Amino acid sequence: MPKTDVPGTAGITGHRLRWWTELPLIVLVYAAYSAGRLIVRGDVAEAVDHGVGILKAEQFLRLNAESPLNRLFTANSWIGVPADFWYASLHYLVTPAVLVWLFRSRAVHYRAARAWLMISTMIGLIGFTLLPTCPPRLLSKGHGFVDTMAQYSDFGWWGGEASAPRGLGGMTNQYAAMPSLHVGWALWCGVMLWRCGRSPLSKVAAVGYPLITTLVVMGTANHYFFDALAGCAVMGIGLLLVRPVQRLAEPVMDRLRERFLSSAATSPAPESSFVGAGCQTSTGERIPRQRKQSAAAPGAESSARPADAGHPADAGDGAAGWGLPRPSEVESLGKAH
Numbered sequence: 468m469p470k471t472d473v474p475g476t477a478g479i480t481g482h483r484l485r486w487w488t489e490l491p492l493i494v495l496v497y498a499a500y501s502a503g504r505l506i507v508r509g510d511v512a513e514a515v516d517h518g519v520g521i522l523k524a525e526q527f528l529r530l531n532a533e534s535p536l537n538r539l540f541t542a543n544s545w546i547g548v549p550a551d552f553w554y555a556s557l558h559y560l561v562t563p564a565v566l567v568w569l570f571r572s573r574a575v576h577y578r579a580a581r582a583w584l585m586i587s588t589m590i591g592l593i594g595f596t597l598l599p600t601c602p603p604r605l606l607s608k609g610h611g612f613v614d615t616m617a618q619y620s621d622f623g624w625w626g627g628e629a630s631a632p633r634g635l636g637g638m639t640n641q642y643a644a645m646p647s648l649h650v651g652w653a654l655w656c657g658v659m660l661w662r663c664g665r666s667p668l669s670k671v672a673a674v675g676y677p678l679i680t681t682l683v684v685m686g687t688a689n690h691y692f693f694d695a696l697a698g699c700a701v702m703g704i705g706l707l708l709v710r711p712v713q714r715l716a717e718p719v720m721d722r723l724r725e726r727f728l729s730s731a732a733t734s735p736a737p738e739s740s741f742v743g744a745g746c747q748t749s750t751g752e753r754i755p756r757q758r759k760q761s762a763a764a765p766g767a768e769s770s771a772r773p774a775d776a777g778h779p780a781d782a783g784d785g786a787a788g789w790g791l792p793r794p795s796e797v798e799s800l801g802k803a804h
Contacts, residue, residue, distance in 0.1 A: 510599070511601075511642065513599060514599040514600055514601040514642035515601040515605075515606070517598055517599065517600045517601065517645070518600050518601035518602065518603070518605075518606055518644070518691070519601075519606065519610075521600065521645070521691045521693050521694075522603070522606070522610065522691060524693070525691060525692055525693060530692055530693075531692075532685055532692050533603050533612070533685045533686075533688065533690075533691060533692060534611055534612070536682060536685050536686035537603070537611075537612055537613060537615070537685070537686055537687070537688045538613075539686060540615050540686040540687060541613045541615055541618065544619065546686075547615045547618070547619055547686075547687075548619050548622045548623075550615065550683045550686055550687055551615055551616055551619050551622070551623055551625070551687060552622075552623060553679070553680070553683045554616070554649065554683050554684060554687050554689060555616070555623060555624075555625050557680070558648075558649050558652050558653065558680075561653075561656055561676065562584070562652045562655070562656060565655075565656045565659050565660065566580075566581065566584070569581075569659060569663065572663075573663045576659070576662070576663055578713075579709055579713070580655075580659055582709050582712060582713055583655065583702075583705050583706050583709050584652070584655050584705075586705040586708050586709060586712055587648075587651055587655070587701050587702045587704070587705030587706075588648065588651075588652075588705075590701045590704055590705055591646055591648045591651060591698070591701050594645055594646045594697065594701065595640065595643040595645070598645050599642045599643070599645075600642060600643075600644040600645035600691075600694070601642055601644065602641070602642075602644040602688065602689050602690060602691075603688040603689070603690075603691060604616070604617075604687070604688035604689060605641060605642075612688040613688065614688055615686070615687045615688060616687060616689070644689070644690055644691070644694050645691075645693070645694050645697055646694055646697030646698040646700070646701045647684055647689075647690040647694040647695050647697065647698040648698055648701070649680055649683075649684050649689075649690070649698070650677065650680055650681050650684060650690070650694070650695040650698035650699065651698035651699065651701050651702045653676050653677040653680035653681070654677045654698070654699055654702050655702055656673075656676055656677070657672075657673040657674065657676055657677040658673070659673075660672050660673035660676070661673035661674075681695045
C-alpha cells in the first residue's frame with residue numbers, strides 16, 4: 468500500500484508519494500539510460516586503448532587485482548558460476564528492491580535516495596560517452612584474462628557477450644566499463660541499508676553487498692579496479708548534487724502540481740442527487756410533506772421540530788409518528804378562527 472502521512476515528512480516530501488507516479492518516472496529514467504548506452508558506442512580501437520591504459524596504470528601502481536581474481540574464478544567453477552549469476556542479475560533485483568523498501572517503509576529518505584540514484588546514473592552515462600573502455604575480458608589473450616561469462620554460459624541465460632541473454636548481445640554496449648555502475652549501485656544500496664536498516668542483518672548486507680560486487684566485477688573480468696573506484700566517485704558526485712538538483716526541479720514540479728490542481732478545481736461539480744423538491748420524510752412518516760423555509764435565511768431549511776427530525780423523545784407520540792397535527796396545534800388553529 469502506498470505510503471501516505473508519515474510524521475516529520477511534510478517539509479521533505481512536499482506532497483504525498485504515489486506509486487503510480489514514481490514507477491513511470493523510474494522506468495523512464497532507466498529507459499533513457501539504457502538507450503543512451505547504446506547510442507554512445509565509441510570506436511572499438513579507442514576503447515581498447517583506454518582499457519590497456521587503465522591496466523598499465525594499475526600495474527604501475529601495483530593495484531592489479533583483476534588478474535589473480537580472474538584466475539581464481541576461472542579455475543574454480545563453484546566460485547565462478549555463482550559470481551556470474553551475481554553479476555548478471557543482482558543489480559536488476561537488489562536495487563529496485565531497496566527502492567521499493569524505502570518507498571514503503573522509509574518515506575522520509577525515499578525522495579532524496581531516488582534522486583541520488585538517478586543523478587549518479589546519468590553521470591555514469593556521461594562517463595561512458597567521454598571514455599569508452601574495453602573491459603579486461605575483451606582484451607587480447609596476451610593480457611591473460613578469461614571471460615568467465617562465456618566460459619560458464621551453459622549454466623546461465625547469458626551468452627558470450629557480457630550478461631545479455633543469448634542472441635541479444637547487440638542490445639548492450641560492451642565497451643561501457645568506465646565507470647562501473649554495478650559497483651556504484653551496490654554502494655548506493657549499501658548506504659541505504661546501513662542508514663535506514665534496523666536489524667544486524669541489514670548492517671551485514673550493507674557492507675557485504677558492495678564489497679562482494681566489487682570482487683565479482685573484477686573476478687569475472689568485466690571491470691578494472693579503477694572502474695570500481697570511478698563508480699564510487701560517481702556516486703559521491705551524485706550525492707553532492709542531490710540538493711542543487713532538487714532546488715532546480717522543485718519549481719517545475721510545483722508548477723505541474725498547480726496546473727493539475729487548477730484543472731481539477733475548474734472541472735464542473737457533480738449535480739446534487741437530491742430530487743425531493745423540498746419534501747422531507749420524518750421518522751415513521753409515509754407521505755412526505757413540504758417544509759417551510761426560514762424567512763431569516765432564504766434558501767435554508769428551518770429547524771425541524773423533534774418529531775420532524777425523528778427525535779428519540781417523540782418516538783412514542785403516535786400522532787407525530789404519522790405526520791398528523793398535534794393536539795396543541797389543533798387548539799391554536801381553533802383560537803385563530
